[in-house]
Amino acid sequence: MTANAFERLKERLAEVADLKNAATLLAWDERVMMPPAGAAARADALATVGRLAQERFVSTDVERLLDELRGLEETSAYDSFEASLIRVTRRDFQKASRVPPELVGELRRAAILGLSAWGPAKAESNFEALRPSLEKNLELLQRYIECFDKPEERYDVLLDNYEPGMKTAEVRETFAGLKEELPSLIRAIGEGDDVDASFLSGEFDIDRQRELSLEIVRRFGYTDEEWTLHPTPHAFMSTPGAGDIRLTTTFRPDDLSSLFGTMHEFGHGVYEWGVDRSLARTPLGTGVSLGVHESQSRLWENLVGRSRSFWRFFYPRLQQTFVRQLGAIDDETFYRAVNKVRPSFIRIDADEVTYNMHVILRFEVEQELIDGRLSLADLPAAWNAHMEEYLGVEVPDDTRGVLQDMHWAGGSFGYFPTYSLGNVISVQIWDRLQEDLGDLDERF
C-alpha cells in the first residue's frame, strides 16, 4: 500500500519533471535559437507549461500521498532515496501550497514586464524608467513573504528560494568575515599594482575563441554525445533533460573573457552531469542550491582556469592561435594578467577579490529595500555611496551602476548572495581536494 503510494508519488513527480524539462527547453531555445518574432507565442507556451507543472504538483493528490508516506519517511534512513524524496517533496509542496496561484501568475508576469523594461532603461541609464517595475516586483514580493509564517527576518523567505534552509543571519556572518578582510586586501594589492593586462584587450577572432573554448572543455570532459555549446548575449547553462547539458558563452571580439566564461558554465554543467541517472525525473535530480552550483562554476573558472599550472599546459596552444596579440607574452605574464585585481564598476567583469564586495553591496541593499529602510527613489544614491565606500570607485552613470544586472528587474531578490557563497564554498572544496589528492597543480 505504502509502496504503491510511493510509486504513485514518483509517477506524479516524473510528470512534473517532464513539464519542467519542456519549460527549460522552451526558455533555452528562446535565448539561443528562436527568431525574435516568435516571442509572443513562446511566452504563451511557457506560461501554460509552467502553470500546468504547478497545478499537477500543488494538488490534493500529492497532499494525500505525502500524508500516506509519513510512515515510510520515518522508517527509512535519512539519506535513503525514499526518505530524501519524500522530505524534499514535502518541503517543496509546503512552500508552493502557501502561495495562491494568482500571486504566482502575477509574479511571473511582473518579472517578464520588468525584464523587458530593464534593457532600454539600462541602455539609456534611466533608472526612473525601471522604477515602476521594481515597485511592482517589491510589492508582490512583500505579499509573497506574507504567505509564510513570520520569519526571523523577512529576507529569510526570499533567500530560502535560492539557498534552501539558509538564514540571512548566517550569510551576514559569513560576509562579515569577507568584509573585514577584503577592503584592506584590495587596497594593499592596488598600492603594489604592477601587473600589465593591457594585452588582454585587442582583436580576437570569435571563431578561434569558440574553437579554443571547446578544446578546453573537451579536456575537462565535454563530449558531443551529451553536451552542446552555443553563443548567446547573456551566458548561462541549461539542462533540458538528463544527458543533455547545454553550455552557452558570450564571445566578445575584443577580449578573451569567453574562455573563462565557458569554463564557468562548464562547472555548472558538470555538476548537473554528475547527478546519478536514477534520480532523473525526481526533484532530487538537480543541484541542491544556487550557492553549491556556483561553487562548481567558480571552481572551474577560477581555481582551475586561472591557475598557473593550467596555463602552463594550455598557454602554448592559445599563444599559437593568437600569435600577433600574444607572441611576445610569456605564460607567467599571462597568468598574472588573468588574475589581476582592480576595483571596477561591473560585477560580472570583476576579479575574484573585488567580486565579493559587489555582492555584499547588493545583499545589504536588498535587505534595506525589503525591510523598508530604503526607498527605491534613494536606491541609485545608496548604490553609488556603497561603491565608493567598498571599492573606492565613483560610479559614472546608472548603466554602470544600479542598472547593470537584470536580477531585480526580473523579481529575483535574495539571489545575489549565492554568488559569493559559491566563491567561498569553491575554495573550501578546493582545499579539501588538495588534502585528499595531494598537489593538484603538479598533477595538471
Next chain:
Amino acid sequence: MTANAFERLKERLAEVADLKNAATLLAWDERVMMPPAGAAARADALATVGRLAQERFVSTDVERLLDELRGLEETSAYDSFEASLIRVTRRDFQKASRVPPELVGELRRAAILGLSAWGPAKAESNFEALRPSLEKNLELLQRYIECFDKPEERYDVLLDNYEPGMKTAEVRETFAGLKEELPSLIRAIGEGDDVDASFLSGEFDIDRQRELSLEIVRRFGYTDEEWTLHPTPHAFMSTPGAGDIRLTTTFRPDDLSSLFGTMHEFGHGVYEWGVDRSLARTPLGTGVSLGVHESQSRLWENLVGRSRSFWRFFYPRLQQTFVRQLGAIDDETFYRAVNKVRPSFIRIDADEVTYNMHVILRFEVEQELIDGRLSLADLPAAWNAHMEEYLGVEVPDDTRGVLQDMHWAGGSFGYFPTYSLGNVISVQIWDRLQEDLGDLDERF
C-alpha cells in the same frame, strides 16, 4: 452566456495549442539540436506533454462547451470565425473521443519503436527485422479503425487523419487519371532522352550550398526576424509558434539537391507564415490538410524552383559560386538537367513525372495491407513487382525498395497519397495564378 462559453472554449483551445507548440519545439530540437544522450529524457517529456494536450482537449468540459455552442454555430455564417472554430473543434473532438487513451498511447509507443527499428533494418536491407514492428502498427491501426462507424472503405479512416473529409474513392479517381497518362509519358520521355545531368553530381561545398539556399529563400520572403534554417539528415519544416518558422535542409556534399529541398521546405513554411495571426492558438491556425500543404512546397520547389525564368535570373550566381563544376554549363543546359525525367528507385529523389508513380504504388499497397488482401510477408515481392510494372525498374534490394521510407515504420498509413494530391493541387493553383496575374515567367 453563449459568448462566455465561446470565450471559455477559446481559452481551453489556446492551452491545448500552447502544449502542442511545446511538443513541436521538443521534436524540432530533438532532430536538430539535442545531443544524442538526451533522447530518453526527451521521449518522456514528449509523451507527457502530448498526453496532457490530449487530456485537456478530450474532456467533459470541452464536450459541454461544444453542446452549449450549437446555437452560436448554427446562427453564425459558415465561414465566420465562430462557426468555423466550433465546427472544426467539434470534428476534432468527435474523432479524438472515439479513441481510448490507452490505444493512443500504444500507437505512439509502437511508432517510436518502429522508427528506431527502421534505421538499422534499412541500412542492412533486412525487411524481416522491421516486420514485427509493421505487424504491430497494422494491428493497432485495425483497432483504431474499429473505433469509428463502419466506413465505406477501411482506408478512409486513416486517410481522414491527413486529408480531412476526403474519401479513398476520390483519391483513386484522381490517381486513375495519372495512372493512365504517366506510364506512356515516362516511356516516351525515356525513348527520346538526351538530357545530360552528369554535372549535377560532383563536389559542392556544403557551406556554399547553405549560403545559396539562404540567398534564394531570402528573395522569396525569408527574414531573420521570423525564420531559421538548419541542416538535418531528414529535412522538414516546423512551426513551434506563430512568427517562428523553422526550415531544415539536407546538405549533401556531392550534389545540389539542397537548393530544391530548401525551396520545398520554404513552401511549407510560407503557407504557415501566411496564416492570419488572429487564428493563432486555435485549431484554425494551421494548414487545412497535408495535400494542400504539399501543394505549397511542390509549387515553390518545382513550379518556381525548376522554372526556366527562375534560373535565368539566379543561375549566374550559382555558376559563379561553383565555377569549376558549372563554368562550362549554360543556363538552358542547367534548366534541362534539373528537369530531367528518369525512372529510379527512390521516391524523394524522383523527378516530377515519375514521382507520382512512386506514390500510387504505396497508395495501392497500403489499401491491400489494410483490407487484408496482402500479407506483410509478401510485401517486398509485391513492391518490387509494382516497381517493375509502373517504372520499368528492377529493385536491387529492400534498402532501395520497401524500406526506403520511414512512414510505415512510424505507423503513418494513409499519408502517402497527400504527396501526389499536393502535386496535382500545385499545378491547379499555378494555372489559376497564371490566369489571374498574367505570364509569371515574364515577371520573375
